[in-house]
Amino acid sequence: MTETELIELLKQRDRTAFKTIVETWQSMVYNTALGILQNEEDAEDVTQETFIQVFESVSSFKGESKFSTWLYRITVSKAMDHIRRKKRKKRFAFIQSLYGKNDEAVIDPPDFFHPGASMENKENAAVLFKAMQQLPSNQKTAFALNKVEGLSYIEISEVMKLSESAVDALLHRAKENLRKILKEYYTTFNENER
Amino acid sequence: MKDEFIHKKIDAAMHSIDKIEKASPRPFLFTRLEARMQNEKNAWTKISSFVSRPIVAFACICLVIFINAMVILFSNNTRNTTNSVTQNGPELATADEYSQVSATLYEFENSKP
Numbered sequence: 001m002t003e004t005e006l007i008e009l010l011k012q013r014d015r016t017a018f019k020t021i022v023e024t025w026q027s028m029v030y031n032t033a034l035g036i037l038q039n040e041e042d043a044e045d046v047t048q049e050t051f052i053q054v055f056e057s058v059s060s061f062k063g064e065s066k067f068s069t070w071l072y073r074i075t076v077s078k079a080m081d082h083i084r085r086k087k088r089k090k091r092f093a094f095i096q097s098l099y100g101k102n103d104e105a106v107i108d109p110p111d112f113f114h115p116g117a118s119m120e121n122k123e124n125a126a127v128l129f130k131a132m133q134q135l136p137s138n139q140k141t142a143f144a145l146n147k148v149e150g151l152s153y154i155e156i157s158e159v160m161k162l163s164e165s166a167v168d169a170l171l172h173r174a175k176e177n178l179r180k181i182l183k184e185y186y187t188t189f190n191e192n193e194r
Numbered sequence: 195m196k197d198e199f200i201h202k203k204i205d206a207a208m209h210s211i212d213k214i215e216k217a218s219p220r221p222f223l224f225t226r227l228e229a230r231m232q233n234e235k236n237a238w239t240k241i242s243s244f245v246s247r248p249i250v251a252f253a254c255i256c257l258v259i260f261i262n263a264m265v266i267l268f269s270n271n272t273r274n275t276t277n278s279v280t281q282n283g284p285e286l287a288t289a290d291e292y293s294q295v296s297a298t299l300y301e302f303e304n305s306k307p
Contacts, residue, residue, distance in 0.1 A: 022224045030219040044219055048227050055231070116215035124203075124210035131207075147211050175208070182204045190200065 003067055010058045022051050028068065028149070029075050031116075035148030036079040036141060038112035038129050042086075049078045065158060072151075072159040076141055083137070114148075131181040139174035142167060 001009075001020070009017035029050050034043035053074050061070055117125040132140055138160070145151045145159060157167045244250060 019224055022227060026219055026223050027216055030223075031216050034217055040217075044223070047219060047223065048230055051227055052231060052234075114211070114214060115217040117211065118213070118215075121210040124207045125214070128207045128210055148214060178208065179204055182207050183200060186200045186203045190196065 004063070007058060007061065007063075007067060010055070018051075018055055021054070025068070025071055026051075029071060032072060032075045032145065032149055033079050034114070035144035036076070037082060038114075038133065040115075042082055046075065046078045046082050049082075050075045053078065069155070069158045072145070072149075073161075076145075076159065080137060080141075127182065127185065128178070131178050131185065134181050135174055135177055139170055139177065142170045143174040143178075146171060 001017075006017050006021055010021060026047060030043055030047045033046040033050070034040065037043050037046065050071070054071065061067070111126045112129045113122055113126050114129065132143060135143065142156055142160065145156050146153075151159070153164050153167045153171075156162075156171075157164045160167065162170070
């Protein structure tokens, strides 16, 4: 069955078509979410939200862009919403802890070890992912799409609705910022080791 | 020496996810997804079935009528009070100011010289 046929069937609320779509694109959606969120549970949550959104708004998909591009767009937007929601919760928990209403301490998430990183790169990848958390959201998204998903500049520009040169600039700034953050990290690490 | 070490570490970190493999979600994602969709659907079904109950609909209509009646009654009362205050107010004030009201029995009886 072709992609267009699947989408047409999904517009008619066909369960089998929906199952095929989920099974075909779940890895892509999950990995994109994981690259941005750096948490397996959150990534699964966003994957489910993405497919629910696909099921509910497939009628608005006119086929002007590729289906995968549309999926990437929904995933990125859902991941960003998730980050915003988490930040809000964290802020609220912090305020509650100030008033003594919530005794739970506000704990930063532990280092993220990507399950796809090779053994010799696990530690370095964890440091890089931690540094990525400090990037502005659009730089982080572009970097994750490029490095984790392996998308080209043109594909990223379609997903993020930017020009190719804007994506180029975004990635250049992301790499520069990451180098700065990593330099600071390794300088402190080196001093503490002595 | 120190700078060189740091630069090497930075380069290693920057290239650590170059050939990263795809992670897989937990198995049976579709089953969990369907269950979630069913749950969300159930929540809305529950809300809509509760709202469409005749007793709830009747109670809502009664509440709207009651609020409307209260607003009309309250606005009428306020208007009456305002009117009475504006009509009687100046006369009383004049009587008080010029002591035209008889205060004692003697004054009442000998009001004319």
